[in-house]
Amino acid sequence: MKRLAHLFAGAAGLGAGTYVVIYLYRWQWQRAIMCGVLLIVAEVLLLGLIVLGRLSRIEQRINEGDRRHADVLARLEQPRTEDPAARFRWLDDIRVERTHVFVPVLMAAGAVLSGLARLVQKIAQSTVRPAADRQMAGRLAVLAAPPLGTDLDALPPTGPDRRRTRHRITGFVAGTTALAALVLGLGELTETRPEERAPDTVATSVVVRLATRGVSGQEYRALLAHEIWNRCRHSTAVPLYDATLGSLGDGLYAGVVHPALADHDRMRLRGCLEDTATDRAYFKVVGMDQTRKD
Known part of the structure; x- marks a missing residue:
């Protein structure tokens, strides 16, 4: 399901971005804006899916770390049980047949050291909080063994994933290169520059069809047609x-433009006529040609 959502968002974003470029090339700004809005929506959707996936993985890691932290803390809080009979085992050695002189000295020194240790323990108990054990358990949690029955081959590697890092760097470089090529190519296609007109052309003729929805009255339709035409008169580099x-x-x-338009201006005029709509009326360009000298 997650992959299907990523695939849907990626396909929607790719389609919207493609049509943004197409409509910008055709100088159809309204349609380009609509596709740009759809592209932003698809990007936000894809970004939200990625963020949710990352948050779920972070939550899973936190839960796993808390579980290991609790296990280590429980092990640290367990009392150390030792067999009292195993203490001072060297005194029970059957090979010892005579009393050594250092035994009383060792016992006295042990008593003194035990008193000092008891004093240090009391001071430590009064100054140190249980947070020290929790901090130590947090540091040791990464070294804790996985629970029983865990498939070790399914566990992620502990070190940095160099292959994944290389893939990220490659994807970043490829994406940056594609974006730069797209921006430069789109700028080259839409840049307004002086163009040479054919010397034998005197005018440009345009034939359009007015399409309306729910508009009645021939005079009102003619008014809408002239309104769209007047709006697009300023869309070319040369004022009409x-x-x-x-x-x-x-x-x-039928519209006749003097002087004749260059190729780039004809594209801009066609794009404006097909993109501009007013009061449920719009143009469909039927044909456009140059009028030559007789």
């Missing part, structure tokens, strides 16, 4: 001062 629009009937309109 002499650009007339006439009706051909049956929803068709």
